[in-house]
Amino acid sequence: MSTSKNKSVNEDNKTKEETSIDIVKSSGDKVRFSMDKLRSSLRHSGATDDVVKQIVNTVRDELYQGISTKEIYNRAFSLLQSKKPVFASKYKLKKAIYELGPTGFPFEKFVSSILEYSGYKTEVGKILPGICVTHEIDVFAKKNGTVSVIECKFHSEEGRNCNVKVPLYIYSRYQDVKQQWDKKKNETLKMDCGGVVTNTRFTADAITYGKCVGLNLLSWDYPQGNGLKDRIDRLGLYPITVSQLLTEREKQFLLSRDVVLCRQLFKDKFFLDHLGISETRKKKILKEIEQLCSS
Incomplete structure (x- = not known):
């Protein structure tokens, strides 16, 4: 042969x-x-x-x-x-997002930052009254005369997906807030949609329900071609937890000061001075961050 x-x-x-x-x-x-x-x-x-x-x-x-x-x-x-x-x-992007935990708040800031780079003005943890009760909204986003209320479902463990109970619960909250918002006589902004963002995946039933009621869903790989991973790669909006040079302690220090994105760290380099990082190591870290942002 x-x-x-x-x-x-x-x-x-x-x-x-x-x-x-x-x-x-x-x-x-x-x-x-x-x-x-x-x-x-x-x-x-x-x-x-x-x-x-x-x-x-x-x-x-x-x-x-x-x-x-x-x-x-x-x-x-x-x-x-x-x-x-x-x-x-x-x-290691997916793993790096898990490392934003365990409280979930850095993930909310991360989602907020992604929306801001897409032209939204955002607030994290905004309190809004509903018809029935008051709600704390994870991310309140404004763009082109409309507002959106977005809830972030963060999982710190792999293998945990969002089932249909999640969009059911979020949609009921959205309706409560929207009904009160629409009653405002002097409000010029229109509340046009609610949404759920997760770092894992939605089950088939969750996606079907979201489509049925008009709730925007964003997960690691949904919508296809425009999921969380795709948006991060396309915009170069990597979380600082992807860094191979920063220690866990340094990452937590930065996250505690709302420095969630590599882009933010590259812009606000002085945070590395607060950590007492040497000039030689500082240059290596900034080079790594620059490569990530430019890619």
Whole structure:
């Protein structure tokens, strides 16, 4: 048999192996491993085609039945880190958002910042009266003569999705606030929509209900092509928790002072002086942040 035929047979065998590997998700569910999903997530990190190919080949050779998604992630992350740290920083985006916890407030600030870069004027934790009771709104957003009330559902643990109870509850709050808002005689701004943002995913029923009542839903991967991950990548609005150079203590210090985005830190460099960071390390951190923001 010729070398080219041998190569073809080997590739066919690898393809068969790929399709027969079951992996365990953080929720405990077993799913069939998808090499295309791995390639896609690596490309999203900004890695070149050659780097993606090298990592995919390495990970594929190390797969075994029942391997966890966490193990696959850790291995791919380590390989990216060895190639180019900025790739690894972008690749860990989902994990970095989990690290905004545990209170959920930094996530609200994060969502607020994303909306501001999309032209909204926002307030976090605004108190609004309803027909029945008073409500604290996670993010109150104004744009083009209209206002939106947005609730943020943050999960600090992987595998926890938002079921239909979440939009049901949020929609009832929105209706209570909207009815009172519409009674204001001198109010020129129109309250046109409510929304829910989560760092995880919505169940199928939650999405169906949201569409039915006109509630805007935003999750890690919904709407398709314009989910949280897509918006962050497109706008370069990475949370400071993606940094590979800042320590956990330093990240928490910055979050406590409402510095949530890498862009904010790059603009307000003096916070690094408050941390007592040396000039040499400061330059490295700012270079990392600049690469993330510009990418």
